[in-house]
Amino acid sequence: MKQRIIVIALLLASAGVQAQEIEGTIRYLVTHNWSKKMAAVDYISKQQRERIAYMWGNRSEWKMFANMYITPTVTKYEDSEEKAEPDDEGYSWRKEVFMVKHDYAANTMQDVVQIFGKTYIVEDSLRAPEWKILNDLKEVAGHICMKASWTDTLKQQKVIAWFAMDIPISAGPERFYGLPGLILEVDVNDGGMLVSADKIDLKKITTELDLPKKLKAKKISEAEYLALLKKHMDQKKEEEEPPFWGIRY
């Protein structure tokens, strides 16, 4: 396993060298759909999930923007200040603290996440999930992408990712990464959450990659983070409540 990580890290680093010209900001449109998220919670009875889908339909959808700043070796992903919904009736919710910073040359992550309102910084080495590579192509934001899939058994998520064949950076939105190209679109649980690049703006990055100086967050490892998540998932299952409130989907 360790060896594999090192190999990937080396490869990523070498890929980075070749892609030196790529630097800029990618804006992702994130579409959440509550009834589709409910549809994937298998411990809530089928009858209840069907009723939710029937009653909520298209009304259970909300949209937001997120930005990813990319350089050949370091990337950072965070929610955008920009609102994707028309804000003429604006109510501003508290912004969840969420920042994903990966250094593919050093093979490290510094992911600032919130679980139940508590802020953690996950500092660890990068360990890509076991992506399956599929034979489908489509265009996302002007780039031809190839399809990959992964099943997150912990969060009960079926993930479909589309990675650009011509942007050799192994990063992606949210906490998804580890493919031969930049992930431009992710579909989690058949539309429960759809993250899709809608604007690519290539220009020099300055301070965007920095994490905020005033950051109160407890340092944990990826394993500790997953343990926290597992405890939450198990508890919600026991309570027969949807697991996706209080954690990042």
Place this chain on the structure above:
Amino acid sequence: MNKHAWLLALLFLCTALSAQNPSRVTIKGAVIDTSGDETPLPTVMLLNPSDSTLVNFTRGDNNGAFSFKNVKNVPYLLKVSYVGYLPLQQHLPASATETNDVGTIRIKPITNELMEVVVRAAKATLSIRGDTIEYDASSFKVPPGSTVEDMLRRLPGINVDADGNISAQGKDVKRVYVDGKTFFGDDPKAATKNLGAETISKVQVYNEASEQSKLTGVDDGKDQKAMNLELKEEYKKGAFGKITGAVGTEERWASRGNYNRFNTKEQFSIIAYANNINQTGVNWEDYGEFKGQNTFNDYDNGDFGFGGNRNYYFGGEDSDVPFNNFDGRGFTENFGGGANYNFDNKKTKFNSSYFYNQTELTLDQSAFRQTFLQDSTFSNTDTSSRLDFRSNHSISSRFEQEIDSNNVLIIKANTRFSHNDARYNQAQYFTDNNDLPSNSLDINNDNLFDSWRLSGSGIFRHRFKKKGRSVAVSAGYNGSKSDGTENLFSLNRFFRATTITEQIRQLNVNDNTGQQLKSSLLFTEPLSKKWFWETFYNFARSNNKVNRQVVDPELNNERINDLSVFYDNTVLYNRLGSSIRYSNNGLNATAGLAAQNLQLDGAYSIDRDMPLLTDPIQRSFLNYTPNFDINYETPFNLWLGANYNYEINEPQLSDLQPIHNVNNPAYRIEGNPNLGPQRSHSMGLNLNYWNPASLSNVGIGAGLNLYDDQIVYNQTIEVIDSIGVRTTTRPDNVSGGNNFNLYLWSNFPIVKTKLTMNINGDANLGKSLSQVNSIENETFNKGFNIRVGFNATPTQKLIFGLNAGLRLNNISYSIQEEQNQQIKNYNVDASVKWQFLSKSFFESNFNYAVYRNDRFNFNQDIPTWNASVRRILGKQNRLEMRFAAFDIFNRRVSITQNATQNYVIRNIAGTLARYFMLSASYNMRGYENKINKNQWW
């Protein structure tokens, strides 16, 4: 196990040794175009051949040469991808040498038309399955009504000749399948000429072995092209429904059913119910399945400004579908049914529904009422019976069109026809201070009432180019008309007066019309990213014409002038306001001010064409109403909110009429044409805390109302010779009243996921001022309510609930302090749900209620116990049989105790008591074979 593992390891070792493969290997090769062009920097991946899992990847150099150094020597699937080329996969067995040179890999370009037309222009997904290339045909836009053939003509690489013969990549397509199956015989044109283009999601073209080689199993090399058309998901329709029938003892019966059909754009449903077990409408689950995507609506009545925020609401007051909201008194027989249609393609939303319902209520009740005067007290005991039939036809429609991303139009229209036929008999028995009988009054009233209501409104929203700047305009019309007759008879018998009996007969004919026109305007201007400035204007003009003609049937239906009235009342409402809003990262605050003008115009005469009784009443009220609202979400799951507003409520029409209503001669209701609007300072505070780690919640809130001009009902109580004790109420404005309330709720686990506790409490303190015989009476009301509950789920198949509540009401009267009293209601409730066999359930609920008022020595206990057993039958759990017992102790009655102003009242009504019921239900979707901890609709 261990033995096996050793054996396996040994086996592996042997194989490895015998093959003598190195454990690590370097894989290298080069990628080049089939025509020999260079493909610089290709992506090369090593996948696990069993499940395509990515093991390793690299990028080739400028000449396409690549290498994987020092990777595990196992079989791989080598995959090459390159923009504009078909992904290539080839099996790579474990290598016998330390370097595995795979040589030159030639990749095939994707035809230009597939790339440009399919992928880039139509944004369709291209899927490569061996030799099949398929793509999402729905991405190609064709005019509505086109056939598949019309669509195929547009697809790259496919040709359709004049006769409809299809060829793909130059070869004839011999077979066309639909969802993998032959479609009406062998003619490939049958499907393409007859199926609508909008039904197809994917087109797949592939090589199929010829019939000959299919038979022989020998590839004759004569591949032919075949095409598969995949149907869209939404054309795979769905349907669900259920039906229940039940019979019981005591002539009880019930039935209900619903049926729904839907696809991704449309929903259609019908529902019906009939019963005599006091289910007066539908429950929430039925409502949701009936209304479908229209269950939750934007609460958008177009009244912009303070108090007009958009929210989701569920059903609600104005709902056209009746909810089961029986108040526990009497017996009802109910029928209802309706149909609903929804359409939603994200841009256009339309829905329309019709509902009919009727309820016949038979109610016998007795009431005890004691009234306090400054120096005396009198009581009356009433027994009454009511037969009340109500029916409604409702039609409602809503249309929403997103014209483009900046313009939205919403149009709503509702109408309702109602009919009410009521017969009311009441016997009142009055006693004086010394408990001596004074008189008795028998009342016999018949009412017949028909009404019609129509409301329509339109809202248009426009967003400007500048982000955050928007304007919204609304216009609405409400119209109503009602006709009614009341046939009144009363007989008053005196025990001590000179007049022994007094008889009154009266016929009231009512004819009311109401019309309202209203319009609102809202303009939002962003001052910065966080600051917004809103300006709004509201206008409404309401006109009501009430004609109430009272005649005496004993005197040739001659009009009784002092009880008859025609009044024409117009209320003009204008409000102009402005507010500043700040919203950023969980902090939302609004401060604003509005100027509100109310203009009341009333003209009163005895009948429509008669001279006015008084000069027309013209009154105008100008008020400035400030409004503050702040909500803050802290980073640690704590929400805080505070608000203040100056509330103005215009007086009700019936309170303004300058004539008295004497449907009950002992209780006269008078109007007051000089009544002004009710004005109050209203403020609130609330706090909510959620701890997701410990799964606990706390909520605390407080509200305070200080009245400047409260509308109260002053009483004049006098002894009239021909009537006995007569109470006359008249509304008036008074200041000084107030009301304070406090609530608290919390739930938290005692044993996580197994045992939770919840506490709910509230307190209500109020002072109300009103006059009794021109003497000011201050009533202080202190109400306390606390409820503690436990919920236990020891296993997935067993749920217990236990909760207990106490409600106290202390009332003190300034005019007669010795009448101060305390009303107590206690209540304990225990329930169990138990899945005792895999498909069998036991459910039971026991409630013990105690009603007490020590001052009257009133003390009554009511235990009620319901229990049922049900079993789900059939492979797909579609049948359910249920046996239920209601009120096993046969003790159920309805008791309400209430005290306000200068009287205390207790009401006891009969209702449905013990019965047993057997029901059978069929559900197309199948019944849930478990107990749900939570009800997610």
